[in-house]
Amino acid sequence: MxxxxxxxxxxxxxxxxxxxxxxxxxxxxxxxxxxxxxxxxxxxxxxxxxxxxxxxxxxxxxxxxxxxxxxxxxxxxxxxxxxxxxxxxxxxxxxxxxxxxxxxxxxxxxxxxxxxxxxxxxxxxxxxxxxxxxxxxxxxxxxxxxxxxxxxxxxxxxxxxxxxxxxxxxxxxxxxxxxxxxxxxxxxxxxxHPDAEQGWLAGSTDPVSAGALELFHSRPESGWTLASVAQSLNISRATLASRFRSSVGGPPMSYLTNWRMLLASEMLADAQMTTAKIAKAVGYASPFAFSTAFKRRYGVSPTGYRTHNYRAN
Structure with a gap:
């Protein structure tokens, strides 16, 4: 997706x-x-x-x-x-x-x-x-x-x-x-502006990067590693890392982490989505691991983020 x-x-x-x-x-x-x-x-x-x-x-x-x-x-x-x-x-x-x-x-x-x-x-x-x-x-x-x-x-x-x-x-x-x-x-x-693209826009035009992006966007809950993504695309880890960094501007796994956090921040708008459900939906083995990663990204816990951004709605 x-x-x-x-x-x-x-x-x-x-x-x-x-x-x-x-x-x-x-x-x-x-x-x-x-x-x-x-x-x-x-x-x-x-x-x-x-x-x-x-x-x-x-x-x-x-x-x-x-x-x-x-x-x-x-x-x-x-x-x-x-x-x-x-x-x-x-x-x-x-x-x-x-x-x-x-x-x-x-x-x-x-x-x-x-x-x-x-x-x-x-x-x-x-x-x-x-x-x-x-x-x-x-x-x-x-x-x-x-x-x-x-x-x-x-x-x-x-x-x-x-x-x-x-x-x-x-x-x-x-x-x-x-x-x-x-x-x-x-x-x-x-x-x-096809020549001015950056980030995922540029990555979408590179076959290797586009393949990785499709995996990340369609299945963020999967336990992706650099090796498993490379295997799914039938390329080497070095090729994947090099092509992705060149077109998208950063490492594949960093992009995936950021994408998961973006999705999680949106899911927090749904009061029915518990931290445990969100953690599973974005590929974290436990709510604790998810909360730690989320706080590292946003400087606040998932609960704190929900209260600040969505409780008023």
Whole structure:
């Protein structure tokens, strides 16, 4: 199972922050929410998104992925003065600290400095540390822009309709549509930049690495060793280690450990999944061994991680 398939199969966005943003005139939004991932779909007009000193002009139909947690700005011009600052928890203030939530709210999940403006966009923010999403996007740049024509316009319009309705199940439907938009955008970016791939994206193009990735993703519960993976692929351990490191960027077993931890962090969202069940599902012989590895990866026990990240949901 490749990471994109897992993204579609597993629980992803949970009450993601989604808005239709409408802006007019000169404007600039300083996003400091520390979110791990944001999807922006430009509907009408234009905008400039600036991150880490690089500016990207967005036109109608463009979809962009922004990897956090570092801040970025989006506005009519990279040099425009800041009108609003988005803080963690999606708290919105002016540059001077004034609360702007009521002033810039315009109906059902519509936000901006005008009710009708020439610049409109959809913004979907994954606010929690969605670890498997991080695994999927780790081969992408800080800002990945997919130009118009490469992501379904119908999908984006369907998300817009779902965002701006109060129909039953709106939240879950918007979450799922945001997930699908993310996957389609990642796919499109990979197809447009075949030579810029890193991590599992690059590994997927190398037959040896792709074979190992398929084993890891489809059977993470198996007791894989370098020798058993090499045997399954009918190659030597040295060849496997060399090819995998060259394409993916690290040792096969390190990748497997990281993938197991990513899966485990997601499974903790399910209250029915005990530590023992998760340990078995991701290939650990005992809950103790799993808890030790998890704490080494995240700095907190599985129980502590669940309480901090999911109990509030």
């Amino acid at each position: 490749d990471p994109l398939t897992h993204l579609l199969d597993g629980p992803r966005a949970r009450r993601a922050f989604t808005l239709r943003v409408v802006m007019s005139g000169s404007w600039s939004i300083d996003v400091q929410d520390k979110a791990p991932l944001t999807v922006v779909a430009m509907m009408t007009g234009h905008a400039w998104l600036t991150a880490d000193g690089d500016s990207h002009r967005l036109s109608p139909g463009d979809v962009v992925l922004v990897r956090g947690p570092n801040p970025y700005t989006i506005g009519d011009d990279p040099l425009s003065a800041t009108d609003a600052i988005i803080h963690p928890g999606q708290i919105c203030t002016s540059a001077s600290g004034q609360d702007l939530i009521l002033e810039m709210s315009h109906g059902i999940r519509s936000w901006g400095n005008a009710t009708q403006g020439k610049n409109t966009m959809l913004v979907g923010t994954y606010e929690s540390d969605t670890e498997v999403t991080a695994a999927v996007t780790q081969g992408l740049p800080r800002v990945a822009v997919v130009p118009a024509g490469h992501v379904s316009v119908e999908l984006v319009k369907l998300l817009e309709r779902e965002i701006t309705t109060d129909a039953p199940g709106q939240g879950s439907a918007a979450d799922r549509l945001l997930d699908v938009l993310l996957v389609h955008t990642v796919r499109a970016w990979v197809q447009l």
